[in-house]
Structure formats: C-alpha cells, structure tokens
Amino acid sequence: MAGRGRRVRQNEGGSAGEPPLSRARVESVPGPLWTLNSRVGDVLLDGARPPDNVMLLSECLERVRHRGTGIDGNVRMDVVIQEPEFYIPDEHTRRRILSLPECQTYALVYRAVPLLRRKGITGLLQWGGADENADAKRAVRDALADDGLWNTVCSLLDIAFNAAKDAEARGKVVMSDSEAAVVITGAFESVVNARWSHVLSGVADKPLGMCVADGRPTSVWSDAEVNKTPVQLPTENVDDARGDGLELLVLTSKKGWPFTLFNTDTAADGTPFEMMDATDVVVRRESVRVWNIVRADLDAWLVRKEGPPTSFVLVGSPGIGKSFGVGSHLLYELLHYAPGKLDVVTFLVREEIYIFYLPSGGEAGRVECYDKTPGVGRIKGFWRAGKRGYMILDAKKYVDLPTNLPSESWGSIVLSSPNKKNYKVWDETNMGSRFLFINRYHAREMKAYFAWMRRADLAAAEGNAAVRAELEKSWRVMEERMHEVGHAPRYVFGERSYERRKGEAQAALNTLTTDNVSYLFRVFAESVEWRDDGTTHCLVDLVRLEGGAIERCGNRPVSVAVRSKMIDQLHDIVASDPRIFNPEHRATSNGIVFEILVLAALQRPASAWRLLQGTRALDSGARVQRRSVVETVALASIASEQFTFRRVECLYNSCRPEVVTTCEPMVLYRNYHDNYPVIDGFFVVDGHPGETSGAEQQRGAPRRTVVLLQVTLAREHPTDT
Incomplete structure (x- = not known):
C-alpha cells in the first residue's frame, strides 16, 4: 500500500535533506551490510536510492528507436510497468523497452516490491531461506508473470538473506541502545x-x-x-x-x-x-x-x-x-x-x-x-x-x-x-x-469514509451537476463492492484489493468440500479457530456479542453475496452427503447454520427427502389424528423431484418493519432475527387434502396449509408465547 514505505535511518547514508530511501553510492565504499531487518526494496536496489525522475514511455521508445504509431507515449513508466502488454502491444518493442536498465529498475521498485509487501514480505526476515515462505513467494512469482524478473528478485534476496544470517551467527551486527536508536525528527x-x-x-x-x-x-x-x-448474533449482514x-x-x-x-x-x-x-x-x-x-x-x-x-x-x-x-x-x-x-x-x-x-x-x-x-x-x-x-x-x-x-x-x-x-x-x-x-464498519460509516476521501469533489459537486452525478455513480460502485466483499475499507476502496478479495472468496467457495463445510459451520458456532491460510478471512466476519463483564464474539458470512453463494454452492454437497445432517454439523441454535444448511438442503429434492423423511406427527390429544402436510404434500412432491422452494425471504426486520399482505406458495419465509421464540420459518403449500367447511367450498376458497419450521436439537422447546 502506498504510504507504508520504508522509513529512512539517518545513519544509513545520505544527509537529512535527501529524499527518503536515498543512500549515496561511492565506489570506494564497501557494499551495504545486510541484516535480517533490511528492507527488500533496499536489497533489490543494492542500497541505491529509487529513481528520482521516472521516464515517460515516449523516452523509452526513442531510446530503442521505435518509429511506429499507435502507442501513447505520454505515460509514466511506473504505470506502464504494471501492465506492459496493454501499453506496448508489440512483443518485440516491449521486450526491447523492458530490457533497458532504467526499466529493469522500475520493475523492481514498482512491481516486485509492492507485490512482496502485499504478501507480508517487507524485509529479509520475512523472505527467509530458499525453502521458506513458499506459498507467498509462489504467489508473487505468479503475479509477476516474468521469469527473468523473478529470478533476479530471488537471487538478490537469497544472497542478502544468507549474508545476514552468517553475519548474525558471527556476531558482526551488534549495536548499543544509543547506536540502535534513530530519532524521527518532527x-x-x-x-x-x-x-x-x-x-x-x-x-x-x-x-x-x-x-x-x-x-x-x-x-x-x-x-x-x-x-x-447485540445479545444474539445477527443472522443478516444488515446494519442496525x-x-x-x-x-x-x-x-x-x-x-x-x-x-x-x-x-x-x-x-x-x-x-x-x-x-x-x-x-x-x-x-x-x-x-x-x-x-x-x-x-x-x-x-x-x-x-x-x-x-x-x-x-x-x-x-x-x-x-x-x-x-x-x-x-x-x-x-x-x-x-x-x-x-x-x-x-x-x-x-x-x-x-x-x-x-x-x-x-x-x-x-x-x-x-x-x-x-x-x-x-x-x-x-x-x-x-x-x-x-x-x-x-x-x-x-x-x-x-x-x-x-x-x-x-x-x-x-x-x-x-x-x-x-x-x-x-x-x-x-x-x-x-x-x-x-x-x-465490529466492522456500518454502511453509513463506509459512505462517510468515501465522502472524506472524495472531499475535494464533494465541495466541487455543490455547484457542478456533472461532478455530483459522478460522485453518486462512484458511490453506487462502492455499494456493489460492499455487497460482494463486506464492509472493510481495505477491500472496498482499492480496486485491485477488491478484485483480489472477490477472487479469493470465490476460489474458497469453489473448493468447498464436506470437510470444509463442517469447518465453516464450526467457525460459525464459535467452536474452532480461524484458519491461517486466509480462506476464513474472506468468507467470515467477526461480530462482538454481549456477554456481561467478559466480551464474546460470533461469526457470520462476510457479505450478502458470500452468504448467497455459499448456500448455492452447498446444494450438491448437502444433497449427496448425509453426514451433513449429523448433530456435530448443526449442534447450535445459531441462525447462520439454519440459514445455510437447512435452506440449502430444502432446495434440493434428494436432501429435502433426507431431511424430512424422519418427521413424525405430534399427538393431537382428543382430536382425530390426520396425516401431516409433510406426508401428504411435501414427501409426495419429493418423490417426483418437484419439492423445491422458489426463493427464500426474510420477514419482519424490527429495524425496518413492513406489512406483509400475502404469502406465496412454496416460498420459504424465515425470521429476520434468530432468537424468535416459537418458529424459525414457515412456508405455504397448495392442495393439502384436509377438511374444509361447506361455506369455504362454496366460496371457492383455495385450500392452503401453513407449515411452521422450528429447528432445534433440544428435546423440548418451552415458550410462554
């Protein structure tokens, strides 16, 4: 991330008036003595300072005597180096330009170093030996997509790391407190x-x-x-x-x-x-x-x-x-x-x-x-x-x-x-x-963050309709990103970070297996730790919950889109693997597990059969016992693979109350809040052959039955309601 570059130590060469990262190069002076805390940027430049003035593409074209047209030369090379294929379509010309010494330096400073930093490799200690930190190094190599540049990076950093380790072992890098301190003026x-x-x-x-x-x-x-x-974990990724x-x-x-x-x-x-x-x-x-x-x-x-x-x-x-x-x-x-x-x-x-x-x-x-x-x-x-x-x-x-x-x-x-x-x-x-x-950012805090970033445009927009329209359009883009990756500024306001995060989440969802699903459910149930591989971070959001003197937390899907994609991705897994219905996988009253597991199951005939075939009618006392709607409609529909819900809707958000006038058949309605005392959801079915009064038959009233769903592992569910 720009702005998080290396701090300059005044005892590393260069006067206080020189630019950051600068270090004078004098041929008679020995090369730099690397330590494990040396920055990768310093190592890749061998102690020299980054280029003061970045060349334009037109200057590079002139250097290689390119006389063609169709290339916009008024672009800085630190920009070109990010996507050289876009700015220099001709492979021969591109190869000649990128081989220029200045452009090789640009590639190290403006491509390799930022990629290393994004993977947590800021110094030689994080780089490690040739066999260490392999995953991060592989990701940087793939992102560079340039074997020659990658070989240069590896060679320079491996040599420096080994030298630093040897120096440390021999005790050559020893400083007192006074020598170690650097005063940051101002x-x-x-x-x-x-x-x-x-x-x-x-x-x-x-x-x-x-x-x-x-x-x-x-x-x-x-x-x-x-x-x-909140006392209970909100099941919806919606703000109060x-x-x-x-x-x-x-x-x-x-x-x-x-x-x-x-x-x-x-x-x-x-x-x-x-x-x-x-x-x-x-x-x-x-x-x-x-x-x-x-x-x-x-x-x-x-x-x-x-x-x-x-x-x-x-x-x-x-x-x-x-x-x-x-x-x-x-x-x-x-x-x-x-x-x-x-x-x-x-x-x-x-x-x-x-x-x-x-x-x-x-x-x-x-x-x-x-x-x-x-x-x-x-x-x-x-x-x-x-x-x-x-x-x-x-x-x-x-x-x-x-x-x-x-x-x-x-x-x-x-x-x-x-x-x-x-x-x-x-x-x-x-x-x-x-x-x-x-907790994460509230949606309105994200909008205020955006307004602060664009405060110059915000002021200009008061008298300029075009600027105002552009601001509104840009904010709608941010809202779409929030829908995809959640309310984290790091992954919403930076385009590259957003695309990377969205891709990471999709990749994690695409690789879901029965074991992964079980792990995620246990994360939602707060019974296991977040994994260190980053997959949990892009799928799960932490929420603070009320717990008296000792705070506690819960976990839920990081965004509306991730939750929806998770349910879709689970259809086949839930349908094919009966182990998903073991108590270990849903041993919680957590609404997240209900929403993801049960709803995914009910939307596939095979898994719905597995879920519903164990149902039994409760004793109705003195009344004449009738067959339940699950037996007469749901299971019958399952047999012909017709039992699927058309969609899922949430009813009654206390923060945004609404009046529901009609309920459609075969739409699964569930509560917005997971701590509702009686039911977890319901749906309406047509055609239940129950008894209807003569008056109803004369009026042609439709025969419909409401099926109430209550998901629990408890032997009883007492309520005063």
Whole structure:
C-alpha cells in the first residue's frame, strides 16, 4: 500500500535533506551490510536510492528507436510497468523497452516490491531461506508473470538473506541502545498536534447527504452510542438503524504515523485511498469505545491506584482499521492522557518499535525508532528505572510478539485478526489478558469514509451537476463492492484489493468440500479457530456479542453475496452427503447454520427427502389424528423431484418493519432475527387434502396449509408465547 514505505535511518547514508530511501553510492565504499531487518526494496536496489525522475514511455521508445504509431507515449513508466502488454502491444518493442536498465529498475521498485509487501514480505526476515515462505513467494512469482524478473528478485534476496544470517551467527551486527536508536525528527509534534476533522450524515442539500467539516465537534458520541452490542448474533449482514449526525472523526498527521513508518512521500501521487492511508486516521464509534475502556483502566491504575494495569487483546476482522485506525487513535489519546502520569508510549509495528517520550523536566517530547530486539531492551531499561509506560503491539503472523516485556507493570494492548496464532504466545504469557472485539464498519460509516476521501469533489459537486452525478455513480460502485466483499475499507476502496478479495472468496467457495463445510459451520458456532491460510478471512466476519463483564464474539458470512453463494454452492454437497445432517454439523441454535444448511438442503429434492423423511406427527390429544402436510404434500412432491422452494425471504426486520399482505406458495419465509421464540420459518403449500367447511367450498376458497419450521436439537422447546 502506498504510504507504508520504508522509513529512512539517518545513519544509513545520505544527509537529512535527501529524499527518503536515498543512500549515496561511492565506489570506494564497501557494499551495504545486510541484516535480517533490511528492507527488500533496499536489497533489490543494492542500497541505491529509487529513481528520482521516472521516464515517460515516449523516452523509452526513442531510446530503442521505435518509429511506429499507435502507442501513447505520454505515460509514466511506473504505470506502464504494471501492465506492459496493454501499453506496448508489440512483443518485440516491449521486450526491447523492458530490457533497458532504467526499466529493469522500475520493475523492481514498482512491481516486485509492492507485490512482496502485499504478501507480508517487507524485509529479509520475512523472505527467509530458499525453502521458506513458499506459498507467498509462489504467489508473487505468479503475479509477476516474468521469469527473468523473478529470478533476479530471488537471487538478490537469497544472497542478502544468507549474508545476514552468517553475519548474525558471527556476531558482526551488534549495536548499543544509543547506536540502535534513530530519532524521527518532527514525528512527536506531528502526532500530538494532529488535526481533527469530521463527517456528518443526513445533510439533505449536500452531495451524498454528507458534509465534511474541520475541527472536532463540540459533542461527540455518548457511551450508549458507542456501546451498542447485540445479545444474539445477527443472522443478516444488515446494519442496525440509527439517526443521522456525526459519522466519523478524522485525525491528520502530516508526517504520518508509526504504522506508515512516518513515510508519506510515496503517497504524494497516489489514489485518494492511498494518500489518505498515509496521513489520515479514521476514528469511528468502535475506536472510541476501545479508548473509553483503556482510559477507564488507566484511571484505575494511575489515578485511583486500585491495582496493576490490564493487558488487552483487541480482535477484529481483517481490513477494518485495527492496526492503523484504532492503534493510531489510541496513540494520540495516550499522548494526551493526564499530564505526568505516563513517561513513554511505545508502538510495535512489523519489526520496529517506536518509543514516544512525553515532555518531562523541561525536555520536549520526541520519537525514537529501534529494531525490535534493542527496542525491547530499551523498554525493559525504562521499566527497571521505575518509568511508567503504555505499549501498543500490532500482531501479525510473520512477527513474533516479544514475551519479555513488562506487561504486568505497564499497560498494553495487542491488535490482531481472529487468527489466534498471532497472539497465542502473548496470551499464554499474560494469563490475565482481557479480550475486546471490534465490529466492522456500518454502511453509513463506509459512505462517510468515501465522502472524506472524495472531499475535494464533494465541495466541487455543490455547484457542478456533472461532478455530483459522478460522485453518486462512484458511490453506487462502492455499494456493489460492499455487497460482494463486506464492509472493510481495505477491500472496498482499492480496486485491485477488491478484485483480489472477490477472487479469493470465490476460489474458497469453489473448493468447498464436506470437510470444509463442517469447518465453516464450526467457525460459525464459535467452536474452532480461524484458519491461517486466509480462506476464513474472506468468507467470515467477526461480530462482538454481549456477554456481561467478559466480551464474546460470533461469526457470520462476510457479505450478502458470500452468504448467497455459499448456500448455492452447498446444494450438491448437502444433497449427496448425509453426514451433513449429523448433530456435530448443526449442534447450535445459531441462525447462520439454519440459514445455510437447512435452506440449502430444502432446495434440493434428494436432501429435502433426507431431511424430512424422519418427521413424525405430534399427538393431537382428543382430536382425530390426520396425516401431516409433510406426508401428504411435501414427501409426495419429493418423490417426483418437484419439492423445491422458489426463493427464500426474510420477514419482519424490527429495524425496518413492513406489512406483509400475502404469502406465496412454496416460498420459504424465515425470521429476520434468530432468537424468535416459537418458529424459525414457515412456508405455504397448495392442495393439502384436509377438511374444509361447506361455506369455504362454496366460496371457492383455495385450500392452503401453513407449515411452521422450528429447528432445534433440544428435546423440548418451552415458550410462554
């Protein structure tokens, strides 16, 4: 992602006035000494700085003496290098241009490095040896689709990794704390003085109904507004109703944030999403809720002296802004917490630790950056000296969280996806950790996010109908993406990220087997961990649920489209494999399992037969026992393979109540809420040969029967209704 480039160390060559990533090349000076923390971009350029001025395609055409027409030469080569076949259709010309030394450099900087970063390979440590991280490397190789370029990448990184390992083994890379620290000039002031803005919804005369304003509003959200937590898992991926007003707060730090490595230069020419990602932190209700909890714990520890601080673990779905959004917001608030109560605030991101020194004794605040190991040593030194601090740790599968930090004496919060491997060792080390869960974006928050990204166009649209129409059209595209991949800004607002995520979800659905289905149902039932291969992340969404003093969470399909495709994909599996109906696979009253499993089963004759043939009529007491509609209509229809529901509809969303006047035959109606006390769904059938009164026969009233469905594994289902 643009804006998350490498931070420049002043002791790596080049003066403070030189551009980021620059390092002087002097022939008489030995080549760079690589460490396991060296960035892949530095290694691929052998320590040289990236090109200052990117050539145009026309310049390259001139270099290879191309005199043809039909090629638009007014395109920068960093753009051309992404899709060279599109911009240079002729294979011979394309091969000659791509062989130019400058273009080979562009390929490394603008194609290989971003692909490596997207797969979590930012440094030599993540690259590993020749046999390590094979899946990520294979994905990068396939995306490059250029064997020559891939061989160059592998050769350079393998050599550097081996050299770094050898140097580490011989103890050649040893630094003291003072040598290891890099002062990030201006970073402390940039974060502490970050500028507030906000976005309001429900402004009728504004484009998109949104208004972007400077400053922090006088009234933010109440505790009741940020603490909305359902008791039961909502089965539908639909947002709760809420009033218009403040939707988002935004914090802007000109120099960026720890998560962006305080590097904003690479985002200067990026898309609105990339530029925003480098400097602007979105603060929503969920983030304020987390800060309220952390602040209350700080007050108990530092103000009321009630006991040691709590170690928190914040868990949420990928792509919704935990690390960058919540982490940066917490950092800002911690730096503004009661003066004199905290001495330092630290932020672990990737393999680096940023230490924020709060002003004390006439000394101004400052920021120092350390590699992880010396950074941990520095923190332990502060702790031994009696200093008080707070630690923010971004957990990633390729970064091992330190286990020797003073988490019992300092406050801490770990930010992680639901993959327990990210924080398992930390949790085992800190047995008193308190888990918090964060929900995805509300649809209106997504719209406000979009409005902030396009705020320049939002202002221009007030007097320009064409701009306004384009904004509305663009937002409809975003809504379609939300329908497909869910409400995660990372996968909605970036076109390439969206296409990749949509493809990953479809690929995961296409490979569903009986075992995979069983695993997904157990995930929905909260009885197994999310898998580490990424397939769960693109299909499942985490939801916070009310659980008293201890928070709990549930899981549901990540989007409306994924849920629908999942049901469609399961038809054949459910029809052919009777094991799907074992209690292990549906041993929960969870509405998700009902919707996906039972509805998929009922829509296939063979599986519906398997599901319904075990039904039996209940004793009706003194009344004359009659054959049930399941026996007389449903099973009879199944025999001729005619029993399928035409569609499935949800009735009565309490957030959007509606009046239902008619019910169609063979349409399965189910409750919007899964905690309805009596039934889970119903359908209407025609032609049940039951008794009708003479008056009904004279009026020609249709003979219809309502079949009520209640899915449970309990022996009884008591209710007062």
